[in-house]
Amino acid sequence: MQAPYLAVANAEDLKPGEFLKVAADGRAFVIAQVGEDVYAVEDLCSHEDYPLSYGCLDGERIKCSLHGSRFSLKTGAPEDEPADQPIATFAVAIEDEQIWLDPSRATNAQPGNA
Numbered sequence: 001m002q003a004p005y006l007a008v009a010n011a012e013d014l015k016p017g018e019f020l021k022v023a024a025d026g027r028a029f030v031i032a033q034v035g036e037d038v039y040a041v042e043d044l045c046s047h048e049d050y051p052l053s054y055g056c057l058d059g060e061r062i063k064c065s066l067h068g069s070r071f072s073l074k075t076g077a078p079e080d081e082p083a084d085q086p087i088a089t090f091a092v093a094i095e096d097e098q099i100w101l102d103p104s105r106a107t108n109a110q111p112g113n114a
């Protein structure tokens with residue numbers, strides 16, 4: 001895997017139905033596995049900047065433990081109030097027994113935003 005991807009964890013540490021909190025580029029991310037699919041989102045609720053890693057998975061969603069909003073791990077879209085803005089999603093891959101994350105650009109960012 002090449003830059004901008006960074007190795008952030010051992011693949012064997014991630015299990016289906018679970019998530020890992022990892023650090024890359026000075027920020028925290030959540031890497032989640034649902035079935036065979038692996039997702040990466042910034043560890044930051046869009047409602048009040050609360051760590052999503054304090055919450056839990058609910059299928060292909062992550063639920064914030066502070067006010068209960070759930071977000072799609074695929075798109076970052078909020079599915080419940082009070083959050084009304086998406087969380088940032090990032091490209092992630094598993095190769096050479098490592099989990100690789102591209103923290104340089106949110107995959108769901110609007111044009112012109114980082």
Ligand code: FES
Pocket residue numbers: 045046047048049050064065066067068069082083
């Ligand atoms: S801080 Fe996450 S829903 Fe309010």
